[in-house]
Amino acid sequence: SIDPTRLTARLDELGQIGAIPGTIGCARLALTDDDKAGRDLVRTWMEELGLDISIDGIGNVIATMPGFDPSLAPVMTGSHIDTVATGGRYDGNLGVLAGLEVIETVLAAGIELERPLAVGWFTDEEGARFPPDMLGSLVYVGGLPLEDALEIEDRDGAVVGDELDRIGYRGAAPTPGRVPHAFVELHIEQGPILEDEDITIGVVEGVQGISWTELTITGQSCHAGTTPMRLRHDPGYVAAAITTFVRDLTRELGGSQVATVGRLDLTPNLVNVVPSVATMTIDLRNTDEATLQEAEARFRAFVEQTAEREGVSVDSRTLARFEPVEFDPRVIDIVEQAAERTGQSSRRLPSGAGHDAQMFARVCPTAMIFTPSVNGISHNVTEYTEPADLEAGANVLLDVMLTLTSM
Amino acid sequence: SIDPTRLTARLDELGQIGAIPGTIGCARLALTDDDKAGRDLVRTWMEELGLDISIDGIGNVIATMPGFDPSLAPVMTGSHIDTVATGGRYDGNLGVLAGLEVIETVLAAGIELERPLAVGWFTDEEGARFPPDMLGSLVYVGGLPLEDALEIEDRDGAVVGDELDRIGYRGAAPTPGRVPHAFVELHIEQGPILEDEDITIGVVEGVQGISWTELTITGQSCHAGTTPMRLRHDPGYVAAAITTFVRDLTRELGGSQVATVGRLDLTPNLVNVVPSVATMTIDLRNTDEATLQEAEARFRAFVEQTAEREGVSVDSRTLARFEPVEFDPRVIDIVEQAAERTGQSSRRLPSGAGHDAQMFARVCPTAMIFTPSVNGISHNVTEYTEPADLEAGANVLLDVMLTLTSM
Ligand SMILES: NC(=O)NCCC(=O)O
Numbered sequence A, B: 001s002i003d004p005t006r007l008t009a010r011l012d013e014l015g016q017i018g019a020i021p022g023t024i025g026c027a028r029l030a031l032t033d034d035d036k037a038g039r040d041l042v043r044t045w046m047e048e049l050g051l052d053i054s055i056d057g058i059g060n061v062i063a064t065m066p067g068f069d070p071s072l073a074p075v076m077t078g079s080h081i082d083t084v085a086t087g088g089r090y091d092g093n094l095g096v097l098a099g100l101e102v103i104e105t106v107l108a109a110g111i112e113l114e115r116p117l118a119v120g121w122f123t124d125e126e127g128a129r130f131p132p133d134m135l136g137s138l139v140y141v142g143g144l145p146l147e148d149a150l151e152i153e154d155r156d157g158a159v160v161g162d163e164l165d166r167i168g169y170r171g172a173a174p175t176p177g178r179v180p181h182a183f184v185e186l187h188i189e190q191g192p193i194l195e196d197e198d199i200t201i202g203v204v205e206g207v208q209g210i211s212w213t214e215l216t217i218t219g220q221s222c223h224a225g226t227t228p229m230r231l232r233h234d235p236g237y238v239a240a241a242i243t244t245f246v247r248d249l250t251r252e253l254g255g256s257q258v259a260t261v262g263r264l265d266l267t268p269n270l271v272n273v274v275p276s277v278a279t280m281t282i283d284l285r286n287t288d289e290a291t292l293q294e295a296e297a298r299f300r301a302f303v304e305q306t307a308e309r310e311g312v313s314v315d316s317r318t319l320a321r322f323e324p325v326e327f328d329p330r331v332i333d334i335v336e337q338a339a340e341r342t343g344q345s346s347r348r349l350p351s352g353a354g355h356d357a358q359m360f361a362r363v364c365p366t367a368m369i370f371t372p373s374v375n376g377i378s379h380n381v382t383e384y385t386e387p388a389d390l391e392a393g394a395n396v397l398l399d400v401m402l403t404l405t406s407m
């Protein structure tokens, strides 16, 4: 069994970096100084265990047990250590530190393995700074050329490649990276289902489809007091109409459909000036690809028709688009059996969030393990998972990884 | 007659300060370095004319013809030289520089007057940085104690008093300031009516009521992918619903009712995070006080009911509230006669924008003169008024001010 005290102590120590005062949350947006500090800390822990560390061109860091025949592909686990701006200390971090804990436990116990274990963290999983989300793992599996990834800009014009150089994490290991024998990721659920049903382990069958769009809506700034309503071309109003439309759309489509306007900026953003420009993001998700496509089509039609009516122009950019992913049935079974073997209740469920594991599912047998989130809350400073659940999840991860070495 | 070349040259020179590259617009938000540079330039012009200059505690600058019996209250004109962030070079500036032009013309012609003429500019008329709008003239007429005005903060926490000290414009002249014999302000219309009807001079009968509210809506940030719609408390959605509601309200109330959401900020403003906080402003205006009150009441009821339904809390702050103002019938007549005397077409109309003159209407006989705005556009870098209209307006101002000296 893993050491739960060591695991939570490391989660807490990492959570101090970028800590948000007065909360248990933290902010370590990808490739910022705080992200670098978090990376340095976790790398120290990996080095202390004597693992082989490789850093690739997009800043993914993989630590592998040494001393195996180099032809043997590792059983890999991993996740991310970047967070959103109102992040918790578990999202991503748990998967990385539990992976480290599993390897430390196996090394300490002197267990003989058919193939090495590896734990990695992947750059900019959140996508909150540089779209798309899961950027590092996408590049790792060959889903996006490194050159393209290095040129992605954040909203202030900072570029991925420059930021990697700045924090010293543009490595030499090639991408696409080495294909693992199998991949499994432990993550907090970030949603309410496990807690609602009082279940400890989520056996993740797949990830819903993700569609991110950024709209830049251009109208005409004018005077809030003197301009009759009929003469206005107000991009802020159009953004508001889109926001309420996608909310209504989730009700009409039902099922797993969710829609979020997380980002909205008005220019010049002054009380008595009708805005000239509104920039907004729309996040649409569904477990079913056909329904997600319907949501996208209806969204696009509404944008077009509203823009036409209001006399504004719209520039649309896809920030991320991933189809729903189904994990490998064999690995799903192994997770389910591991939960049973370690005495934990479990249920199968889809993931509402995107995860690095969904990228690995393109290249090797993959699945995920969820632990409950108190109040189903994540991307919020109050994000929390009970220590007993962290321990249960890490022990299931240990069991799954050992089983996968001989799959 | 005034010298149109000198007037437009000064407008252009002042418009170079804070000029927005590639446009004819400029940005000189109140009490910024650019506002200081604009103030210094106009003060130099006033000094060159040998006028008596006084600066009061809120930074209003008044230049008065010298050599008169000090007991004679001046006929005053004036406006503002601060602009919004997407401002033009005429809004406010015209009223100040045309006033200067009138005084220079009278001095050069050696006309004997019964009482002095004065021209002033008033701090933070736009209210775009420090609410309320017309801050300087409000303090001048005693509508707000100086101590309170000096403590007003902008969105970044900068304070009026400190900013006045910083740019060297906290003066010693007392507030409330000296009551003028009469007040008249020349301003661009900033709306479409005069241009639509091909009329050169607007005889302004009054100013519509202004109601500015800032709402801080607090919900719960959570994950855009994992949080079912029914569990969300999304302040961004509530802000959008309010934005479309006030638009609908203008259609229902009809008449002069306008409504604008000019400012909206989401926290943390990230693509995959349901926001925790939305801050927004709502600008409601109507020429009729009873209807404006009805608009406010319906707005408040909608906010309350939507907040309750969505499970968010709302903090509401009044940034500005001014009832509709009616100008003095005698001064209105004098403006109308001056237009006729100088050979210009005119019509009576209300002002959609707030103006310093509406504050002076509280203490002395007051009215305003409008000149046309091309395409009715203002608070936009393309704001423009034809040179011939600027000249016509300044000549009407000259005629009105001379007439008022013996009213
Ligand atoms: N796990 C997680 O929060 N991923 C961020 C990507 C997303 O689902 O928006």
Ligand SMILES: NC(=O)NCCC(=O)O
Residues within 6 Å of the ligand: A223, A224, A225, A272, B091, B125, B126, B127, B133, B134, B190, B352, B353, B354, B355
């Ligand atoms: N004239 C003018 O633009 N004043 C600004 C105050 C307002 O919002 O009406």
